[in-house]
Amino acid sequence: MTSTAARTALDLTSDLPVTDLEDLYRDLHRHPELSLREHRTAGTLAGRLAKAGYETTEGVGGTGVVGRLRNGDGPTVLLRADMDALPVQEATGLPYASRTDGVMHACGHDLHVTWLTGAAAALAAGRDTWRGTLLVVGQPAEETGQGAARMVADGLYERFGRPDVLLGQHAAPGPAGLYPHAPGLIMSASTDVDIVVHGRGGHGSRPEATVDPVVTAAYLVTRLQTVVSRELAAGEAAVLTVGRIEAGTRHNIIPSEARVSLNLRSRSEEVRQRMLAAIRRIAHGECLAAGCPREPEVTVGSTFPVTVNDAATDTTVAAVHGEVFGADTVFDPGPAMGSEDFPELALGSIPYSYWFVTTTPAEVWEQAPGDTFPEKFAAVPSNHSPHFAPDLPTIGPGVRTLVSGALAVLSGA
């Protein structure tokens, strides 16, 4: 334990208001809000930031929140948490489970906001230990890939100053108490695609008078499995997930169209383009095989870039995390297949560090089947699962990661 940043971070967080932060977390978890509707969440965050002494602005890029703390000469450091929840029906059975039907904080953004709130308060209280400017950002609509770009387009940097460094973190499955870092590629690119299959509707008892889009969509989904299994080299990490299929209203009516929504993950633009070409080709071929009266519509939707940490920045932040939590808690997990719109905040040039904080309760981890880390990792509830339930004792550590990371890149006092 040698660096000033690490020592200061431990000092500043030695007496965190853990009960208060847990209450905040449970409150956020009970009241999840979908993308761009994070009004209550934003209000809560803004109130806390203002109380901690930040100049606070709401409504940036829709429902975004910015808190600024100017504290003398020094670099500007942006700390970011995303705020939106997901259209998932919670199944955790927790006493503080979602009270909104069909909406859930299944990706841990409630924890991200809690962490950010705690860190912002601690850094403000300890402002005599550092110099520079803090931008604390509550970002909307990460799940839909819109929020970061909307905040930038709404003048985030013109209005509040361009940061020198960005820091972000994400809750992840894994035994609570690990801090995976990668000095380069850490998250993959993501692209949404929608396919509409046009058949010809009719009575369920007379399929011969129709072109059945339900059956066509089903064959299409099975055929799409070959994009990953046959068309990409084994080493080209990529995923094609059909997250949604929808067709028809009644047992005995053959509808006239079917809709398939899918998401791609890849680690290079070349692979992404190859996957898109394969999807178009397969959709075309399957609809031709079915005799569809019209070509399928294949529409490319939200796209997330790859998340590539600046090596120097991430090495600095990983080092301080190693000091704060122990060297064996920080390791390079290799690139994940998840995606973020966090890089949109970097405008292609601002260096950033983005890391994970594992949040699976110890007892859940231990009881999960499997002997190896990957086995258990696959067995515990992951992000977007209706059973995703981070461990409450990770609230303190997630505040410390932000505080120590910020201190490591700010100027000492």
Place this chain on the structure above:
Amino acid sequence: MTSTAARTALDLTSDLPVTDLEDLYRDLHRHPELSLREHRTAGTLAGRLAKAGYETTEGVGGTGVVGRLRNGDGPTVLLRADMDALPVQEATGLPYASRTDGVMHACGHDLHVTWLTGAAAALAAGRDTWRGTLLVVGQPAEETGQGAARMVADGLYERFGRPDVLLGQHAAPGPAGLYPHAPGLIMSASTDVDIVVHGRGGHGSRPEATVDPVVTAAYLVTRLQTVVSRELAAGEAAVLTVGRIEAGTRHNIIPSEARVSLNLRSRSEEVRQRMLAAIRRIAHGECLAAGCPREPEVTVGSTFPVTVNDAATDTTVAAVHGEVFGADTVFDPGPAMGSEDFPELALGSIPYSYWFVTTTPAEVWEQAPGDTFPEKFAAVPSNHSPHFAPDLPTIGPGVRTLVSGALAVLSGA
């Protein structure tokens, strides 16, 4: 042209108020109502029956209508029209297209009500030509297979008398002006089945931590094709249609379950049981292949019986139709794969005749691709299609079929 019934029918319908009936039809078509919500339709029918001199009762079995005309000694004949529309988005572009979004008279029940209204009025006006009792029934919820049974359960026969004969008819594709009759099996049995596939949800970028129910449901739908293609003899006419598939909400969330709704048509209980067993076996096998954490739920829903005309009754009715419209307009089409809950009104013992009236406009028929009747039949918009649009000039003939059919089984005056 020899029988009294035929001659009288032509007399009674020689001066039908065609313009008024067309207006009625267009009004009903504009205002389609889903099963058990046929309030406006029932009110319209009841008003017309009352005006024509029938004792009229609404609300039988929910939204059913019964009109009774007691006209001396003689048999009791029940004339039935079904009244409900379908959850289909109309695409005919007609000036009198549905004004209710997502609901459409895509099965011609509006025409059935119009025919019944016209026939009830003509038979009432000509009551000096016959003896007996007419029961004119507007049945709800045929599409969901509930209406006939509900009317019976609500005391239809206890309250209004048990009929000696039932008569019913249905609009069907085919060049307007044909009257298909069969002296036995004319429509198939129908059974709805729902399947819920239980997977394990999670993030779209980490399928290895999930059991993907979307992909499982897609393979299931493709596998179900083999029930008809491999497990039934070619001569065993049967259909398995998946009318609806639904899973997931977002591109990048793997949901935890998928729902498949399907409908079977068969002509014997043995085949129906074999199909159900095959569906259960396939659902079980596919979920096992997928590694689903739970067995799929396979639930049998609405079931329609086979429609089997009483040979003597149907031969009598077919004969009078041949006299009224010409012998070459009546033919035996063989059993259709469609289904009806009309037989529920027969209680297993009341003889009945159920026939079709073709309603495809001549020009649509002629321009349809194909040289043979089956080819054209397959090419024109069929029942349940968003393009289903019966020919208005079939209004008069559909009144005459009911009037002549009723006179053929009532006593002469």
Place this chain on the structure above:
Amino acid sequence: MTSTAARTALDLTSDLPVTDLEDLYRDLHRHPELSLREHRTAGTLAGRLAKAGYETTEGVGGTGVVGRLRNGDGPTVLLRADMDALPVQEATGLPYASRTDGVMHACGHDLHVTWLTGAAAALAAGRDTWRGTLLVVGQPAEETGQGAARMVADGLYERFGRPDVLLGQHAAPGPAGLYPHAPGLIMSASTDVDIVVHGRGGHGSRPEATVDPVVTAAYLVTRLQTVVSRELAAGEAAVLTVGRIEAGTRHNIIPSEARVSLNLRSRSEEVRQRMLAAIRRIAHGECLAAGCPREPEVTVGSTFPVTVNDAATDTTVAAVHGEVFGADTVFDPGPAMGSEDFPELALGSIPYSYWFVTTTPAEVWEQAPGDTFPEKFAAVPSNHSPHFAPDLPTIGPGVRTLVSGALAVLSGA
């Protein structure tokens, strides 16, 4: 029992050399020969016919046999048995099972030859009871659809006289002792189709450098299920069977092509054409979906016509069978999906009767699962099964069907 033909037939067959015929049957069964290689079988048949007094010719249309017995004025009646076996590995475990690896009399043609031999001898011995000419034909290559046409093309009728009536019969599953007859359509049309899928081969560990024809062919086979399940009306009896699929040589080499061989059954040319068009469309679409470097080759092979009995002839023959075996043993089974090249002998104009003889041993039938005839019919070993094993006691009855049928259409003495 009234007709002369029936009485005479019973007389002529009252003392059949059953042991000898059983030995003949077992010998033929032990030595099955594939289509157009029926040398041993043809020799055996020819020897027997010559011994019975027939003018005998071998090598007609390849390996065909013709025996002629001219017996005064009267009609010419052709009795036909097919002689070829199948590439099936016998699994009956019978003491007289096939001694040729991979070849088996799995369709009962050995029984047909035995029946014909017995009938030819009985009719020759009893030639004082009838007048006319008998043509006894051992036809090659029925399984490949080549034999009848080849015999005709080889001058069958120019060389031996054009018959007035054709008679043929086939062993079928069903409890031994039934004689299904239909006075019109009795067997379906059949068409073979071959599909070659062209992929691009390569190393199994690098599928991304290939277009995998194995996977493409597998999707194609699953997709072809929809031809029957979705594209034909339920009432249009039709079958599409993929009898053979073949691709690749080694676990880890992706081959460059795959071959699929299929067979269609239909009851009309229109349906056959629709099925062929659907197959072409699906093969094209699937290969397009796969990104195949070349279009698939879809080749139409052997085609069998429908078998349609002459109503008058078949009624006559069915009547005599009813007299000989009991009226309740003769019934109309409706059209079967099987196919024959027997109609090729009719040149589109010679009337014929073709019927079935059921040959499942009583104990096998009784122990088969199921309560109904169709259930048991589906459960016992059918033609082309490696377990197909006709009952030996049906040898006598199958001789009597031919003898009585022939006598019914020949002139009395």
Place this chain on the structure above:
Amino acid sequence: MTSTAARTALDLTSDLPVTDLEDLYRDLHRHPELSLREHRTAGTLAGRLAKAGYETTEGVGGTGVVGRLRNGDGPTVLLRADMDALPVQEATGLPYASRTDGVMHACGHDLHVTWLTGAAAALAAGRDTWRGTLLVVGQPAEETGQGAARMVADGLYERFGRPDVLLGQHAAPGPAGLYPHAPGLIMSASTDVDIVVHGRGGHGSRPEATVDPVVTAAYLVTRLQTVVSRELAAGEAAVLTVGRIEAGTRHNIIPSEARVSLNLRSRSEEVRQRMLAAIRRIAHGECLAAGCPREPEVTVGSTFPVTVNDAATDTTVAAVHGEVFGADTVFDPGPAMGSEDFPELALGSIPYSYWFVTTTPAEVWEQAPGDTFPEKFAAVPSNHSPHFAPDLPTIGPGVRTLVSGALAVLSGA
């Protein structure tokens, strides 16, 4: 260019008999021999080695060849080439294409033998430049994974001495002139699996009396795509290839079983076990869905281990290759999905270096579609392709790699 080994290697290979080696290569290519039948190839190699002064032994482990050259004190170095060809029908159109129908040197083992022959001769001729013992091994049956283990079991090291280092190389696609090396994992594990699907055979026109194994196997192959696409994390490089499917003999016979042969590639035992479990589960589920009368048989066949270079040895060899050919010709390609039985020679403890030599002719590479290395790599004919055709001018370089590699690990004179 500094090391003695590099300088000596260039000296010893400055005057290679290229025309003779090309003739040897073309002769081997014309006469490919399947695994464990490499008699002619082994004889040719043995003759050359004997002529060059090696003590030569044939028939080691079947058809293996060992040449030994004892040259004073120093380490024993084993140079290995595999000798067997593949059951592939050559489609290169080369003047020296395979003369054996259905067998081809599609994996470059002919080139490996040629390289080894040239290197053995050069090292023997230059024996005054080094000290130690050379073991030159022509290994049979690499493709079937049997050869290395068979040679070891046949006393390879007891009879000829245990080597201190093993060296091996493999022809690979890529623009001729590159030498990919990896100081650790370079090739994947491979496992063959055979699946037999048991259906119930019968006549193609009566599928309802059968359980169709062709259709079942087709669904199985499509379902197996999900092992890679859904059950493994994107980062877990793995491949599942169905290299062979075979069922049925005739268009209209439904066979009683189908056979599927597949090959897995993985980089860890854990992933391999997960893939095997998924395959078993899917085969079981699909056969259950089909109603198969018996469980499928899933048999695990040949298994190749991972190939993991000794870091120190490979770094040494890579360094000398960089000196001989230029530093930019040596690079770390990351682990390949291909597999080798070469590690079987290491007995788990002998250090080895195994590298690639790219052999795609420059003009083929340049004309291949794509702008990036991976695109072109995917587009040119790869190993096991019927179009695989290494560039003849790579004969000299492949001799130099072996000579320089050997000199780098032998003692200097």
